[in-house]
Amino acid sequence: MNRMMSATALFLITLAPATAVEMALPTGTEILEVNGSITSSNxxxxxxxxxxxxxxLPQxxxxxxxxxxxxxREFSGVIISDLLEYLGASGDNVTFTALNDYAxxxxxxxxxxLPIILATRVDGQELSVRDKGPLFVIYPFDLDSALYNEVIFGRSVWQVASVTVH
Structure with missing residues (x-):
């Protein structure tokens, strides 16, 4: 009986990181807030x-x-699906909101x-607010030219400040 309980406890402990990540607080300038249906927070x-x-995170x-x-241009940044997985996000939609409240x-x-990124850099240089930063939703236009359309352009939010999972 004790062996079974120990094995079950060990199994549950190994599952814990998949459902919740203990996150440190930022030490630099805060550039992104993610809220809504997430299991990990700080x-x-x-x-x-x-x-x-x-x-x-994966780039x-x-x-x-x-x-x-x-x-x-060369855009680089975190893969949004990996960011959401890291946070234990679940839902049907994700809203990206810019500094000017465009969402x-x-x-x-x-x-x-799709390997959509939250770009932090263009041509190796950090994105500034003046240059559509600090974060810019960039679709993998390099993988699928069909993504080059008005619907996707409308979803390609720049100056992203927050993300809401719902």
């Missing part, structure tokens, strides 16, 4: 990130021509099936 049910924290580079810049909703299924 501030009253929400997760707050600085650039260094986002840089520790992707997207080289693409976009309507927002001249010529091909766009992206279906969770789309985020799970």
């Amino acid at each position: 501030a009253d049910g929400k997760a707050i990130f600085d650039l260094e924290m986002l840089d520790t 992707r580079v997207t080289k693409a021509i976009t309507p927002w810049y001249t010529g091909e 766009a909703e992206i279906p969770m299924e789309e985020l799970e099936n």
Whole structure:
């Protein structure tokens, strides 16, 4: 009986990191707040990130021509599906809100099936607020030219300040 309880306890402990991550508080400038249906947080049910924290998560580079810049540019940043998985997010949609309160909703299924990034850099340089930063939703235009359309452009929020999972 004790062996069975010990084995069950050990099993549950190994599952814990998959359902909740203990997060540190940001030490640098806060650039992102994620709230809504998440299981991991570091501030009253929400997760707050600085650039260094986002840089520790899986990254992707997207080289693409976009309507927002001249010529091909290299965007790099955290893969949104990995960020959401890290936070234990669940829901049908995710809303990305900019500093100016512009918001766009992206279906969770789309985020799970495409390597969409929350770009922190363009051509290796950190995105500033003046240059559509600190965060910019960038679709993998380099993988699928069909993504180059008005619906996706509307979902490509720049100056992202917060994300809400619902």
